[in-house]
Amino acid sequence: MTYSELDSLFHPRSIAVVGASPDPYNMxxxxxxxxxxxxxxxxxxxxxxxxxLGHKVYPSVKDIPGPVDYAFLQVPAKATIEVIRDCxxxxxxxxxxxxxxxxxxxxxxxxxxxxxxxxVARQGxxxxxxxxxMGFYCPAAQLSFAYNLxxxxxxxxxxxxxxxxxxxxxxxxxQRGIRFSxxxxxxxxxxxxxxxxxxxxxxxxxxxxxxxxxEGVREGVRFFQALRTATRAKPVxxxxxxxxxxxxxxxxxxxxxxxxxxxxxxxxxxxxxxIQAYTIDDCVDIALAFRFMNPxxxxxxxxxxxxxxxxxQAADECSSAGLILPPLPNEIKDELKKFLPVAGNIFKxxxxxxxxHSFQTIAQSIxxxxxxxxxxxxxxxxxxxxxxxxxxxxxxxxxxxxxxIRATKEVGKPAALVAYxxxxxxxxxxxxxxxxxxxxxxxxxxxSIQRAASAIDKLIRYHHAR
Amino acid sequence: MTYSELDSLFHPRSIAVVGASPDPYNMxxxxxxxxxxxxxxxxxxxxxxxxxLGHKVYPSVKDIPGPVDYAFLQVPAKATIEVIRDCxxxxxxxxxxxxxxxxxxxxxxxxxxxxxxxxVARQGxxxxxxxxxMGFYCPAAQLSFAYNLxxxxxxxxxxxxxxxxxxxxxxxxxQRGIRFSxxxxxxxxxxxxxxxxxxxxxxxxxxxxxxxxxEGVREGVRFFQALRTATRAKPVxxxxxxxxxxxxxxxxxxxxxxxxxxxxxxxxxxxxxxIQAYTIDDCVDIALAFRFMNPxxxxxxxxxxxxxxxxxQAADECSSAGLILPPLPNEIKDELKKFLPVAGNIFKxxxxxxxxHSFQTIAQSIxxxxxxxxxxxxxxxxxxxxxxxxxxxxxxxxxxxxxxIRATKEVGKPAALVAYxxxxxxxxxxxxxxxxxxxxxxxxxxxSIQRAASAIDKLIRYHHAR
Numbered sequence: 001m002t003y004s005e006l007d008s009l010f011h012p013r014s015i016a017v018v019g020a021s022p023d024p025y026n027m028x029x030x031x032x033x034x035x036x037x038x039x040x041x042x043x044x045x046x047x048x049x050x051x052x053l054g055h056k057v058y059p060s061v062k063d064i065p066g067p068v069d070y071a072f073l074q075v076p077a078k079a080t081i082e083v084i085r086d087c088x089x090x091x092x093x094x095x096x097x098x099x100x101x102x103x104x105x106x107x108x109x110x111x112x113x114x115x116x117x118x119x120v121a122r123q124g125x126x127x128x129x130x131x132x133x134m135g136f137y138c139p140a141a142q143l144s145f146a147y148n149l150x151x152x153x154x155x156x157x158x159x160x161x162x163x164x165x166x167x168x169x170x171x172x173x174x175q176r177g178i179r180f181s182x183x184x185x186x187x188x189x190x191x192x193x194x195x196x197x198x199x200x201x202x203x204x205x206x207x208x209x210x211x212x213x214x215e216g217v218r219e220g221v222r223f224f225q226a227l228r229t230a231t232r233a234k235p236v237x238x239x240x241x242x243x244x245x246x247x248x249x250x251x252x253x254x255x256x257x258x259x260x261x262x263x264x265x266x267x268x269x270x271x272x273x274x275i276q277a278y279t280i281d282d283c284v285d286i287a288l289a290f291r292f293m294n295p296x297x298x299x300x301x302x303x304x305x306x307x308x309x310x311x312x313q314a315a316d317e318c319s320s321a322g323l324i325l326p327p328l329p330n331e332i333k334d335e336l337k338k339f340l341p342v343a344g345n346i347f348k349x350x351x352x353x354x355x356x357h358s359f360q361t362i363a364q365s366i367x368x369x370x371x372x373x374x375x376x377x378x379x380x381x382x383x384x385x386x387x388x389x390x391x392x393x394x395x396x397x398x399x400x401x402x403x404x405i406r407a408t409k410e411v412g413k414p415a416a417l418v419a420y421x422x423x424x425x426x427x428x429x430x431x432x433x434x435x436x437x438x439x440x441x442x443x444x445x446x447x448s449i450q451r452a453a454s455a456i457d458k459l460i461r462y463h464h465a466r
Numbered sequence: 467m468t469y470s471e472l473d474s475l476f477h478p479r480s481i482a483v484v485g486a487s488p489d490p491y492n493m494x495x496x497x498x499x500x501x502x503x504x505x506x507x508x509x510x511x512x513x514x515x516x517x518x519l520g521h522k523v524y525p526s527v528k529d530i531p532g533p534v535d536y537a538f539l540q541v542p543a544k545a546t547i548e549v550i551r552d553c554x555x556x557x558x559x560x561x562x563x564x565x566x567x568x569x570x571x572x573x574x575x576x577x578x579x580x581x582x583x584x585x586v587a588r589q590g591x592x593x594x595x596x597x598x599x600m601g602f603y604c605p606a607a608q609l610s611f612a613y614n615l616x617x618x619x620x621x622x623x624x625x626x627x628x629x630x631x632x633x634x635x636x637x638x639x640x641q642r643g644i645r646f647s648x649x650x651x652x653x654x655x656x657x658x659x660x661x662x663x664x665x666x667x668x669x670x671x672x673x674x675x676x677x678x679x680x681e682g683v684r685e686g687v688r689f690f691q692a693l694r695t696a697t698r699a700k701p702v703x704x705x706x707x708x709x710x711x712x713x714x715x716x717x718x719x720x721x722x723x724x725x726x727x728x729x730x731x732x733x734x735x736x737x738x739x740x741i742q743a744y745t746i747d748d749c750v751d752i753a754l755a756f757r758f759m760n761p762x763x764x765x766x767x768x769x770x771x772x773x774x775x776x777x778x779q780a781a782d783e784c785s786s787a788g789l790i791l792p793p794l795p796n797e798i799k800d801e802l803k804k805f806l807p808v809a810g811n812i813f814k815x816x817x818x819x820x821x822x823h824s825f826q827t828i829a830q831s832i833x834x835x836x837x838x839x840x841x842x843x844x845x846x847x848x849x850x851x852x853x854x855x856x857x858x859x860x861x862x863x864x865x866x867x868x869x870x871i872r873a874t875k876e877v878g879k880p881a882a883l884v885a886y887x888x889x890x891x892x893x894x895x896x897x898x899x900x901x902x903x904x905x906x907x908x909x910x911x912x913x914s915i916q917r918a919a920s921a922i923d924k925l926i927r928y929h930h931a932r
Contacts, residue, residue, distance in 0.1 A: 077809060100821070101809025106799075132774075132810075148890075162775025164820075164849060168887065175889045215778060241778040244785030246815070249793075253812040254774040279779070279916075308598075308720040309628025312681060312707040313745070319710030327715075333572075343543055343567025344598075346719040349712070354630075355566070383630060421634065423641045424614075428894050450745075 001127075003203040006196070009094040009127060010182050011141040012069030013040045016061050016092070018083050019075035019099075020044030020052045029072050029098065029135070029145070030055070036144035037151070041066055045083075061086040068092050071126075072135050077101035077113060080131070081120055088124015095121065097131035098163075103188055103256035104132055111256070114190050121191060132255060133187030134163035137170055137180065140206070145185060146170070154179020156287050157207030159197040161186060161255050162241065165213045165280055172284045175432070177439035178291060181206040188256050195222035202230040209290050210236040211283045212274075216257025224268055231273035235462050237286050239277040240265050273465060275458050285455040288444040293414040293456070295463040297376040299324045301456075302369045303350035303449075305381030305418070311352040314381060314449045318350075321453035322460075325349045326374050335368055349375075354383065359399065363407040370411030379452055380408045381418035382434065401434040405441045416444045416452045467593070469669040472662070475560040475593060476648050477607040478535030479506045482527050482558070484549050485541035485565075486510030486518045495538050495564065495601070495611070496521070502610035503617070507532055511549075527552040534558050537592075538601050543567035543579055546597070547586055554590015561587065563597030564629075569654055569722035570598055577722070580656050587657060598721060599653030600629035603636055603646065606672070611651060612636070620645020622753050623673030625663040627652055627721050628707065631679045631746055638750045641898070643905035644757060647672040654722050661688035668696040675756050676702045677749045678740075682723025690734055697739035701928050703752050705743040706731050739931060741924050751921040754910040759880040761929040762922070763842040765790045769816035769915075770835045771847030771884070777818040780847060780915045784816075787919035788926075791815045792840050801834055820849065825865065829873040836877030845918055846874045847884035848900065867900040871907045882910045882918045 015038065020030045030044055030052050043064045044052040051057060058064050061071060061083060071092045073083055077099055087095050101107050102114040114131065121128050129135060134145040139153040146167040156178055160166040166185040173180065181204060184197055194214055201210045210230060217223045230236045242251030242259025251259040269276055277283045301323040303314050318325055326349060333347045340347075344355030353365050370378040382397075382404055401419070408415045419434045421427050431447070438445035446452035481504065486496045496510055496518050509530045510518040517523060524530050527537060527549060537558045539549055543565055553561050567573050568580040580597065587594050595601060600611040605619040612633040622644055626632040632651040639646065647670060650663055660680055667676045676696060683689045696702045708717030708725025717725040735742055743749045767789040769780050784791055792815060799813045806813075810821030819831050836844040848863075848870055867885070874881045885900045887893050897913070904911035912918035 099809070105809055106813060107808050162773075162778070164773040165775035168775075171887070171889045213775065241775060241782065243782045246785045246791040247778050247782035249814055250778040250781040250812060250816060250818075253814055254778050254818070279914075307628075307630040309631035309634075309679065309707060312628070312713050312716040312720050315716040316707065316709045316713035319712045325712040342573050343565070343571055346716060347572060348715055348719055350716060352716075352720070421637070423637045425895055425898055428898065429891055432891055432894065448745075 003200060006200045007204070009070070010136055010138045010184070012094070012143070014043070014066060014068050014070070015040065016043045016045050016064060016068045016071040018045040018061060018071055018073045020046055020057065022050070022052050029074060032144055032147055035147060036142060036149070038142050043068065061090050061092065064090065069094070071095040072098065074098040077107070077110070077131070080117055084117060084120050084126055085124060087126045088120070092126050094127045094129060096129035096133060096135035097187070098134065099130070100132040102131045102190070104253055106253070114188065118190050128191035129184070130187035131190060134166050134185035136185065137166070137183040139180065150174045150179055152179050153181055153206065155181060155206065155208035155291065156211060157181040157201040157204060157209070158183040158211040158213070159186060159194060159201065160184065160213040161189070161194070161215045161257070162213055163187065168280045169211065169213070169283060172280055173287065176284055176288055176435060176445060177442070178284060178287055189218045193218040195219040195226050198223065198226040198230055202226065202233055208234055209287050210234055211287060212236065212238045213241060213280070213283070214238065215241045215251035215255050216259045224272055227272040227274055235290050236274045237277050237283050238269055238274040239280065239283050240269070275462060285446065285451050286458050289416070289455040289459040292442055292444040293416070293459060296414045296456070296460055299377070299460055300326055300375045301377040301379060302372055302375040303379045303381070304353060304366055304369045305350065305383055306352065306354045307383030308346065308352055308354060310381065310383050311346055311350045314350045314379070317450040318379070318453045321450070321457045323377070323453050323456065329374070332368060332372055336365060339364060359403045362400065362403050366404065366407035367411060370408065370413060370415070376413060377456065378408060378411050378413050378415040379418060379449065380404050380415070381449060397430045398433060398437070401437055405437055405443055409441055409443055416446055416456065418446045418449050418452050420448055469666060472666045473670070476602055476604045476650070478560070478609070480509070480532060480534050480536070481506065482509045482511050482530060482534045482537040484511040484527060484537055484539045486512055486523065488516070488518050495540060498610055498613055501613060502608060502615070504608050509534065527556050527558065530556065535560070537561040538564065540564040543573070543576070543597070546583055547579070550583060550586050550592055551590060553592045554586070558592055560593045560595060562595035562599060562601035563653070564600065565596070566598040568597045568656070570719055572719070580654065584656050594657035595650070596653035597656060600632050600651035602651065603632070603649040605646065616640045616645055618645050619647055619672065621647060621672065621674035621757065622677060623647040623667040623670060623675070624649040624677040624679070625652060625660060625667065626650065626679040627655070627660070627681045627723070628679055629653065634746045635677065635679070635749060638746055639753065642750055642754055642901060642911060643908070644750060644753055655684045659684040661685040661692050664689065664692040664696055668692065668699055674700055675753050676700055677753060678702065679705045679707060679746070679749070681707045681717035681721050682725045690738055693738040693740055701756050702740045703743050703749050704735055704740040705746065705749050706735070741928060751912065751917050752924050755882070755921040755925040758908055758910040759882070759922070759925060762880045762926055765843070765926055766792055766841045767843040767845060768835045768838055768841040769845045769847070770819065770832055771816065771849055772818065772820045773849030774812065774818055774820060776847065776849050777812055777816045780816045780845070783916040784845070784919045787916070787923045789843070789919050789922065795840070798834060798838055802831060805830060825869045828866065828869045832870065832873035833877060836874065836879060836881070842879060843922065844874060844877050844879050844881040845884060845915065846870050846881070847915060863896045864899060864903070867903055871903055871909055875907055875909055882912055882922065884912045884915050884918050886913055
């Protein structure tokens with residue numbers, strides 16, 4: 001299939017939800033599709049008939065009056081063959097399966113059923129996504145696979161072998177300013193697989209950054225070739241599930257994947273120029289650096305924030321991630337001492353400005369340190385940990401965050417802001433608010449220096465390798 | 467000083483807050499002490515006179531009418547000598563200094579001032595805490611060093627060279643069911659230092675678990691001897707600040723500490739039998755395992771929860787931390803299949819029970835897997851990540867968590883519960899609620915499998931070494 005043929009699969013004009021149920025406790029994609037505001041026709045299909053969310057239910061795909069581009073199946077595995085045969089007759093282009101119980105499961109004949117399904121689909125000219133997946137999320141098509149996901153598109157594309165991780169990725173990204181071109185949950189990869197999807201994302205002009213969660217390969221050689229091509233064009237972040245023996249076993253039962261050895265994967269991913277991640281948060285951390293930071297000219301970094309222990313820790317964590325913290329020159333020290341009290345602050349790099357009570361002084365300090373010509377990166381951090389409740393009580397967190405964000409942005413260098421302490425509910429909500437303010441300002445937000453430094457390290461490595 | 471002499475320092479009957487200010491934007495310990503409900507007399511001292519929070523201000527410590535056990539100083543460094551001289555005259559036993567600007571700072575003569583302070587204090591029979599610290603938190607004495615900390619005592623004692631980290635430790639611990647005997651912020655350690663304080667905590671019958679945040683040693687040989695003695699009596703968790711060169715430099719400016727090389731510290735801590743941690747959250751994670759889990763008889767662990775990708779990740783993370791996940795025997799598989807649908811679930815270890823919609827089935831599955839005679843540990847996890855909003859919308863998270871907690875507790879083996887997704891505000895508040903429910907049930911709560919497994923690994927290592 002060409003790029004545009006594949007692309008049209010992810011922009012359907014009408015959808016059949018086969019197995020749609022009015023039971024709200026049954027994972028209902030009707031509900032999700034309607035909530036997200038899909039503009040085309042949505043046809044629930046169920047032999048029981050009736051209505052779902054005000055839409056007339058048709059007994060089979062064949063009975064639907066208008067054309068159907070995309071069918072989403074949530075019916076038992078054994079019923080899928082007939083549905084796919086109907087889809088072929090109806091001219092459905094793509095069918096995605098929430099349905100599990102195929103090659104991944106312990107059900108006898110599951111693998112054979114998956115093979116048969118593929119045969120019937122090919123006969124009818126229907127492409128398959130899954131089985132055992134969540135379908136796809138494509139904001140441009142106003143189509144979602146989970147509740148309450150952003151309506152706006154963005155430059156991150158993801159192919160994700162786990163449905164749960166797909167949802168988690170969009171949700172985690174959404175809160176941190178990441179928007180997606182498409183997120184494709186592809187489960188068992190019986191037909192559309194990791195290789196073809198990666199080739200699609202590589203060609204896709206809407207996608208500037210690719211994230212992959214993968215358990216095993218269906219077409220190993222093609223995938224690694226595609227990966228090498230992809231990494232030359234855009235950053236590709238890969239989270240490999242099934243690294244340890246127990247994980248390999250779990251992957252086999254999750255998506256029927258032969259997960260392979262971690263050592264082999266590590267080496268192949270490295271050769272292909274991919275960026276490895278180990279959790280979904282890790283994927284978002286790295287994507288955030290690529291999305292909102294220009295390539296830093298060097299590893300030379302200035303760090304400024306509040307808290308003595310936090311400053312020591314910031315220094316340790318930046319250094320461990322390979323960032324370089326050049327010593328603060330006397331000119332800047334002397335300037336800082338004009339408005340920062342000497343007692344209780346640290347005039348090194350990182351700078352500790354704990355003993356500060358004026359917004360103006362915070363802004364001045366950040367700008368002075370950030371503008372320093374010897375550094376090409378700036379990390380600022382808010383020491384909420386010293387007393388989140390005190391800060392919250394006095395409504396100081398938001399104004400302080402505002403000063404930090406403005407000053408950090410004004411410096412104009414690649415930069416990140418860190419704020420921590422997810423302990424009490426008010427502190428937690430306060431941090432989420434700071435995160436939102438950062439999103440709005442286009443400044444990457446991290447909940448720890450360690451996570452910021454690690455993501456920035458990966459950004460630098462990627463650009464350095466090119 | 468004997469144990470009981472030291473202990474009496476942390477149970478003062480009356481307090482002088484020297485430099486107390488009515489300015490709410492000035493870090494005011496008066497406010498903290500009064501908020502926490504200290505039952506003894508509290509005397510603000512300030513040459514400006516007047517009142518602070520309804521308490522009459524005295525011009526000097528000498529002018530206070532009653533006896534004073536403890537003086538907390540928040541005055542400029544240069545004023546401290548006179549205050550300590552007055553404290554000696556008044557019979558104050560312990561003086562703690564929020565005041566900075568001594569050996570740690572770039573102020574000329576700071577180190578000499580610290581020496582002079584110590585000389586004057588010794589002359590007057592006053593013990594010093596700090597300077598450049600937060601004092602101490604002792605719930606039994608109804609004395610706090612920060613707002614809104616728990617009133618109840620508990621079995622964890624901490625000595626913490628950073629004031630910020632001290633507060634963060636109590637706050638993070640409080641939310642997760644950890645209560646403290648005392649948390650002593652000791653800053654520059656001019657007088658009371660890491661060695662003497664560790665000896666105190668080792669003898670302290672109220673303290674069953676010790677946490678140390680340390681940047682450098684004042685009495686190295688004595689400290690490592692004390693550490694070896696301490697680890698024989700109780701678990702000692704050590705977070706060493708100032709590991710990398712930039713961190714060593716920051717530590718020197720933070721508490722005047724010579725932080726030393728990370729390799730030397732790692733080896734000395736290992737020899738002494740201490741448990742290393744790398745963040746405050748890490749300290750709490752480990753303390754939580756010691757606090758709420760009996761020593762597991764082996765590393766053989768059962769894991770059960772929801773989410774396919776989460777299950778693969780759980781397997782990888784448990785294995786990476788050295789936990790053993792024995793394969794699930796056919797008897798248990800067959801039992802599970804009686805009530806868990808085969809499609810969409812994983813009948814291995816970890817067990818994935820994603821395709822479950824009944825509370826009873828969740829409880830049955832957890833108990834069946836937890837009671838399995840081949841495992842000595844149980845980790846259950848709630849796959850909130852699949853759709854936190856959906857779960858929140860339907861108010862399902864709390865009832866599901868309740869079922870998980872009850873079933874996990876009923877198994878009776880060392881166990882932990884994991885729930886993740888701190889993304890949206892409702893999900894975040896939901897997770898905090900689950901955490902609170904776990905606290906009430908005495909079940910250790912972790913926000914990721916990786917953190918749970920890593921803490922449990924350290925618990926097992928400690929008991930194994932004995």
